[in-house]
Amino acid sequence: MSESPEQHVVDLEAESEWRFELEADENIAVRTLSPDSVYINSEEIPPTTWYPLHRNLKASIYAAQPTKLQVSTPPASNYSSSSTSQSSLVALHLALERIRILARRQLSNGHASSSHQSPNDGPSRGPAIMILGPPSSGKTTVVKNLVNMALGTGMSWTPGVISLDPSSPANLIPGSLSLSTPSHPIPTHHLAHPLGSPPTSVPANTLGADVPTLGWWYGHPEPSNKGVDLWKKLVAGIGERWKERCAKDPTALASGLFVDTPSAFTNALLGTRKDNPKAKYSLVADAVEQLEIDTIAVIGHEKLTIDLTRLFPNVRVIRLPRSSGTVDLDDANRQIVAAAQVRSYFYGEPSLPKEIENLSGRMVAREGNLIPYSFQIGWETLTILRVGEENAAPSTALPLGSSRILSPTRLTRVDPAGPAQITRLLNCVLAVVAIRPGDRIKKKDKGLGTATMVKDEPEGAGQVKVEKVEGPSEETAEGAVEAEISEAADKAQDEGAAKEHTEIKSETDVQDQGQTKDISGDPGAALAEKEHEGEGDGDEDDEEDEDEVPYLEEIGYRETLGFVVITAIDTLRKKYTVLSPSPGKLPSTVAIAGSIEWVDSE
Numbered sequence: 001m002s003e004s005p006e007q008h009v010v011d012l013e014a015e016s017e018w019r020f021e022l023e024a025d026e027n028i029a030v031r032t033l034s035p036d037s038v039y040i041n042s043e044e045i046p047p048t049t050w051y052p053l054h055r056n057l058k059a060s061i062y063a064a065q066p067t068k069l070q071v072s073t074p075p076a077s078n079y080s081s082s083s084t085s086q087s088s089l090v091a092l093h094l095a096l097e098r099i100r101i102l103a104r105r106q107l108s109n110g111h112a113s114s115s116h117q118s119p120n121d122g123p124s125r126g127p128a129i130m131i132l133g134p135p136s137s138g139k140t141t142v143v144k145n146l147v148n149m150a151l152g153t154g155m156s157w158t159p160g161v162i163s164l165d166p167s168s169p170a171n172l173i174p175g176s177l178s179l180s181t182p183s184h185p186i187p188t189h190h191l192a193h194p195l196g197s198p199p200t201s202v203p204a205n206t207l208g209a210d211v212p213t214l215g216w217w218y219g220h221p222e223p224s225n226k227g228v229d230l231w232k233k234l235v236a237g238i239g240e241r242w243k244e245r246c247a248k249d250p251t252a253l254a255s256g257l258f259v260d261t262p263s264a265f266t267n268a269l270l271g272t273r274k275d276n277p278k279a280k281y282s283l284v285a286d287a288v289e290q291l292e293i294d295t296i297a298v299i300g301h302e303k304l305t306i307d308l309t310r311l312f313p314n315v316r317v318i319r320l321p322r323s324s325g326t327v328d329l330d331d332a333n334r335q336i337v338a339a340a341q342v343r344s345y346f347y348g349e350p351s352l353p354k355e356i357e358n359l360s361g362r363m364v365a366r367e368g369n370l371i372p373y374s375f376q377i378g379w380e381t382l383t384i385l386r387v388g389e390e391n392a393a394p395s396t397a398l399p400l401g402s403s404r405i406l407s408p409t410r411l412t413r414v415d416p417a418g419p420a421q422i423t424r425l426l427n428c429v430l431a432v433v434a435i436r437p438g439d440r441i442k443k444k445d446k447g448l449g450t451a452t453m454v455k456d457e458p459e460g461a462g463q464v465k466v467e468k469v470e471g472p473s474e475e476t477a478e479g480a481v482e483a484e485i486s487e488a489a490d491k492a493q494d495e496g497a498a499k500e501h502t503e504i505k506s507e508t509d510v511q512d513q514g515q516t517k518d519i520s521g522d523p524g525a526a527l528a529e530k531e532h533e534g535e536g537d538g539d540e541d542d543e544e545d546e547d548e549v550p551y552l553e554e555i556g557y558r559e560t561l562g563f564v565v566i567t568a569i570d571t572l573r574k575k576y577t578v579l580s581p582s583p584g585k586l587p588s589t590v591a592i593a594g595s596i597e598w599v600d601s602e
């Protein structure tokens with residue numbers, strides 16, 4: 001890097017990357033002084049246009065042509081490398097693009113996706129690709145690159161982007177799963193830049209506002225065997241919404257689907273149950289089925305590629321080289337990412353520091369700040385639930401000879417006055433869920449969808465027959481796969497060897513930044529009353545037992561309306577202080593807690 005008082009310039013060779021790891025106090029901007037564009041995660045940075053990069057970000061700028069890259073302030077950690085995996089990504093993108101184009105042609109010729117076709121027909125839907133790999137192998141980066149390449153073709157694609165990684169910085173908020181349909185390349189200005197529109201309060205004039213995003217709440221940073229049932233129901237819900245979208249929108253169907261996954265998916269025993277101990281990669285298989293995946297790309301994990309090839313004969317499994325630029329993130333890094341992700345949900349993209357704002361020359365368009373809203377709400381008004389928590393009465397309290405079968409997705413109510421609950425609720429991220437008229441369980445139905453008690457009567461060879469309340473039925477379908485992907489994969493392998501990523505309804509007006517309001521009667525209380533009126537049949541049965549959850553289990557895994565954080569708890573006045581992305585009433589007074597916490601350290 002050459003350094004003169006007014007500029008620091010990096011000379012990049014053709015097909016090489018400038019990689020950087022920004023420290024907590026490093027904010028920089030880059031621009032190319034050459035006539036050709038450069039790219040960040042395959043988003044184009046036009047010539048001579050400053051592109052701000054915020055602290056803690058780790059990424060690279062790719063140049064296809066020899067380039068002079070100007071850097072506002074050189075970061076402590078930066079280097080250039082010609083060992084880029086860009087060409088393998090381009091090869092894969094081209095194969096996927098061909099399928100999209102053929103699918104669009106088929107669809108415009110009137111072929112339905114589910115209709116039986118002759119072998120000579122092209123694909124009748126776009127590719128559905130899922131990216132798998134170990135921790136920090138670059139999965140999210142690959143997804144972002146492929147999505148941006150598709151959106152950069154000028155073909156007006158509107159692919160679906162699903163994040164099944166609750167800890168990915170590209171997702172909405174830690175603990176969530178998401179489905180978005182971006183129509184313009186996704187930026188990489190800072191750590192938490194999501195693959196969809198970030199927050200509920202996103203103003204209508206920002207870049208993210210036209211990226212419809214739906215969010216689901218898993219509530220934990222990683223899928224685990226304990227949460228398998230909830231996980232599968234969430235994935236089924238996401239799959240349903242994507243299929244609904246495709247049924248209405250042929251462009252979405254032809255554009256296809258990109259799925260980012262958690263590194264836990266590489267654990268063969270994740271999701272394996274005692275009743276079927278030989279089942280391997282159960283959650284991968286579930287996602288393949290629910291999302292109709294036709295291609296799995298595995299990053300740099302040979303055994304996994306072989307295992308999955310054997311396990312899914314109808315799915316094309318390909319291997320992608322791991323970019324030598326990927327950075328192994330430690331726990332401290334991951335905590336910084338998670339905190340930045342929650343902060344950006346509430347506050348939007350951080351402001352530019354003065355030294356960058358004052359740079360002379362053009363600057364790329366950026367999203368604005370968001371102004372969240374803080375208020376108090378009574379313990380009685382906000383119903384907080386947990387999914388699958390086993391805090392029911394001990395089995396010893398049951399009648400002799402009985403055992404309890406708890407539904408794995410049963411809802412339990414959080415009693416803030418209960419032991420240790422204040423500690424668990426403070427700083428807790430909550431997903432707000434919609435309550436519809438049919439969701440409330442009448443007293444006579446209670447027990448449905450919560451816990452089932454069965455008598456231990458021996459049946460046959462001493463077996464106990466249990467009846468369990470099951471969730472919604474699941475659809476299955478098979479996906480088509482294209483041979484071109486195979487070629488692209490082979491090419492990727494060769495090159496890799498050679499060198500080494502709700503509809504959240506928004507209330508857009510913002511006010512009262514950072515102020516805590518004690519709204520008498522509580523925001524949301526009016527809505528809560530309305531809910532009761534809506535169900536209102538004057539049925540005295542509706543009187544609740546404090547410990548019973550009066551809602552169907554289904555609300556625990558339906559898409560969320562948005563997220564709030566409990567930032568303080570007043571035990572004397574029995575009120576929560578809640579940070580919400582938008583002002584006014586909460587859209588619902590029922591929220592689900594998980595294990596995700598956030599403390600604003602800025």
Ligand SMILES: Nc1ncnc2c1ncn2[C@@H]1O[C@H](COP(=O)(O)OP(=O)(O)OP(=O)(O)O)[C@@H](O)[C@H]1O
Nearest residue numbers: 058059060135136137138139140141325326327501
């Ligand atoms: N070519 C590159 N140059 C510089 N940094 C990179 C490059 N590719 C990826 N990174 C960085 O490496 C880190 C890990 O990449 P990424 O988050 O895509 O991996 P992942 O497999 O999705 O991780 P996780 O284990 O969280 O699922 C990120 O900080 C990412 O920005």
